[in-house]
Each structure stands twice: as C-alpha cells, then as structure tokens.
Amino acid sequence: MAKSALITGITGQDGLYLSELLHSKGYRVVGLVRGQNNPKAARLEESHPFVQIVSGNLLDLSSLMRAMTFAAPDEVYNLGAVSYVAYSWQNARLTSDVTGTGVLNMLEAVRLFQDTTGKSVRYYQASSSEMFGKVQEVPQRESTLLWPRSPYGVAKVFGHYMTINYRESYGMHASSGILFNHESPRRGVEFVTRKVSRAVARISLGLQDSITLGNLDARRDWGFAGDYVRAMWLMLQQDQPDDYVISTGETHSIRELLDLSFSVIGIEDWSSLVHVDPRFFRPAEVDLLIGDSSKASSVLGWSPEVSFEDLVTMMVNADIALESKKLPGNPS
Numbered sequence: 001m002a003k004s005a006l007i008t009g010i011t012g013q014d015g016l017y018l019s020e021l022l023h024s025k026g027y028r029v030v031g032l033v034r035g036q037n038n039p040k041a042a043r044l045e046e047s048h049p050f051v052q053i054v055s056g057n058l059l060d061l062s063s064l065m066r067a068m069t070f071a072a073p074d075e076v077y078n079l080g081a082v083s084y085v086a087y088s089w090q091n092a093r094l095t096s097d098v099t100g101t102g103v104l105n106m107l108e109a110v111r112l113f114q115d116t117t118g119k120s121v122r123y124y125q126a127s128s129s130e131m132f133g134k135v136q137e138v139p140q141r142e143s144t145l146l147w148p149r150s151p152y153g154v155a156k157v158f159g160h161y162m163t164i165n166y167r168e169s170y171g172m173h174a175s176s177g178i179l180f181n182h183e184s185p186r187r188g189v190e191f192v193t194r195k196v197s198r199a200v201a202r203i204s205l206g207l208q209d210s211i212t213l214g215n216l217d218a219r220r221d222w223g224f225a226g227d228y229v230r231a232m233w234l235m236l237q238q239d240q241p242d243d244y245v246i247s248t249g250e251t252h253s254i255r256e257l258l259d260l261s262f263s264v265i266g267i268e269d270w271s272s273l274v275h276v277d278p279r280f281f282r283p284a285e286v287d288l289l290i291g292d293s294s295k296a297s298s299v300l301g302w303s304p305e306v307s308f309e310d311l312v313t314m315m316v317n318a319d320i321a322l323e324s325k326k327l328p329g330n331p332s
C-alpha cells in the first residue's frame with residue numbers, strides 16, 4: 001500500500017520540493033495549510049494538484065490532531081515555522097510560539113495519534129544551523145555547542161531538544177535535520193540570496209537601479225533546497241532515528257554572493273550598485289556558518305549535487321525569466 005506523509009509548511013520553499021519528491025516516490029501527500037482564505041492554498045492547488053490540503057495551525061493542537069486523523073501518515077515532516085530570522089526580533093513571542101511551542105504541539109499530536117491508533121509514525125523536525133549562532137567550533141557538527149543568537153534560533157533549540165526528548169521519553173522515531181542555509185528560485189524574497197538574485201535580474205532589465213543590504217561580511221554555507229529535502233526523506237528511511245547536519249562544507253560571504261550574482265549579468269564591479277543601510281543589520285549576528293555533514297554522508301549516503309556557482313546562476317536566470325514578464329509590451 002502507498003505510504004502517506006503529512007507535511008507542515010507545505011506552502012514554503014522546502015514543503016514544495018519535498019511534496020514533489022514524495023509524490024515521485026508514490027506517496028499520498030497531505031499538506032497542512034493555515035488560515036482562512038490563505039492565498040497560497042489556491043496557488044498550491046493549481047501548481048501541486050496531487051497534494052491533499054488539510055486546514056491547521058501549529059498553534060492549535062486540536063487542529064493538528066484532526067490533521068493526523070485525516071492523513072493517517074506513516075511519516076510527518078514538520079517544516080512549518082516563522083522562519084525569517086530578522087523578523088524574529090520584532091515578533092519574538094509569535095516566533096517562540098510557532099517555531100518553538102509549535103514543535104511540541106506537533107510531537108504531541110503524533111504521540112496521541114500513535115497511542116490511539118497503534119500505528120507507528122516517523123517524525124522529521126526542521127532544525128537549523130542558526131542554532132549554532134555564536135561561533136564555538138569550525139566546522140559545525142552534530143556535537144557542537146548550541147549558542148543561538150536570535151529569538152528564532154532560541155525557538156529552534158527548544159524544538160530540537162523537544163524532538164530528542166520525545167525520542168528518548170516515548171521511543172518515538174523522531175529525527176532532527178540540522179540544515180544549513182538552502183536556497184532556490186522558490187526562496188522567499190526576504191532572504192538575502194533571493195533578494196540579491198531578484199535585484200540583479202531587475203537591474204539587468206532596467207527595472208531597478210540598485211540594491212540596499214545589511215552586513216556584507218557574514219558568511220553562510222549555502223546549498224540547493226532540492227538536495228536538502230532528499231536528506232529529510234533519507235533520515236526517515238533509517239531503522240534508527242537520529243540527528244544529522246546537512247551542509248555543503250563550503251562557506252561564502254555576502255560579498256562573494258554579490259560577485260557571483262553580478263557576474264551572471266556581466267558586471268564585475270558592483271560597488272556603485274550596492275548600498276549598505278544599518279536598517280538591515282541585526283541586533284546580534286551569526287558571523288560564520290560552515291557545516292560538517294560527514295555523518296549524513298556515511299550513514300545516509302547523502303551529498304549535495306548542486307554547487308554554489310550553479311545555485312546562484314540558477315537563481316539569477318530564474319529571476320530574469322520571471323521579471324522579463326513584467327517588461328512593458330510583454331503580453332504575458
């Protein structure tokens with residue numbers, strides 16, 4: 001019989017890629033969508049008609065229990081979160097509730113479903129390299145001390161340890177993926193890679209003059225989202241649940257991101273096109289992220305396939321195609 005999966009955060013970048021991966025493997029895919037008249041639900045129905053939508057919110061345990069009953073899943077992927085780090089300072093309580101306590105709600109819904117139906121469920125938690133925060137060790141691995149630097153990071157640490165606690169307390173098959181930054185043409189425009197790829201595309205088309213950013217010296221380990229959802233699935237195919245770092249093992253600064261993005265449109269010197277505004281600096285920064293995913297490589301057989309250069313080129317070209325449609329005289 002086909003396996004069934006419940007995905008929270010289905011309308012986000014990772015939810016979309018994961019739903020496609022699971023569908024290609026023959027799963028019945030159920031996606032949790034929050035809110036009344038969420039415009040993303042209509043878009044999802046059109047672009048991913050194979051997804052069965054169920055209404056629910058990570059803040060509302062009873063809605064998660066109903067979603068579990070509807071999906072009767074073999075696997076649950078908890079990707080839903082307030083995920084924008086900069087926003088988490090302005091909305092610290094909401095972030096703690098959704099990104100932190102929301103994990104507890106989802107784990108409880110899974111535990112209660114298992115207890116009442118006797119069906120075993122495997123659970124994936126979307127943990128984050130943002131939990132490493134202030135640099136303690138380079139590269140960061142599963143055993144690195146966590147020192148979160150944002151309300152988002154603190155909430156993710158809560159969810160991470162709660163997942164481990166449910167595994168140890170109730171014997172749940174609960175795994176946590178400590179994923180480093182991963183991007184794609186589907187990345188939200190508030191995140192730096194997409195903000196840059198979109199601006200570079202618009203500058204090349206004459207739709208925008210310049211871009212304004214914050215800290216250009218921060219370094220991130222950026223991979224491709226399509227590669228990273230494969231790791232999520234692999235974690236739930238293991239006999240034993242565990243925690244895994246998922247990363248490329250390469251780090252690049254925002255300056256290098258700009259070098260590469262502008263080079264796609266033939267610009268070598270971008271200094272007059274990029275402005276820096278303290279508005280985009282964060283109260284506390286994560287200066288350097290670079291992951292060691294050797295455990296995922298040896299146990300899961302996972303490794304990334306898309307390079308940083310190919311990722312940036314893919315994103316800029318996708319945004320050029322998208323923005324071209326907005327040019328005057330373009331009928332589409």
Ligand code: NDP
Pocket residue numbers: 008009010011012013014015032033034035038040056057058059078079080081082083084098126127128129178179180181182183188
């Ligand atoms: P997105 O921001 O693209 O998607 C977040 C999803 O969470 C959206 O579908 C959103 O729904 C949903 N959501 C928000 N609030 C709630 C709520 N109260 N109840 C239910 N769902 C809610 O994130 P990504 O796809 O990039 O990331 C997926 C997960 O992985 C997140 O948990 C993120 O924190 C984590 N992560 C991401 C990394 C990355 O680099 N992308 C790295 C490490 C971890 P709606 O559309 O309605 O807003």
Ligand code: GDR
Pocket residue numbers: 083084085086127128129130179180181182190191192193195212213214215216218219220254280281282285286
């Ligand atoms: P991050 O991603 O905070 O790592 O969280 P983001 O792309 O927002 O920032 C990366 C780095 O770029 C610097 N930066 C800017 N960032 C944004 N968004 N906008 C700017 O204008 C700008 N200028 C410089 C930031 O200071 C930062 O150092 C992402 C999210 O997907 C999380 O949910 C996830 O957990 C982590 O990645 C891993």
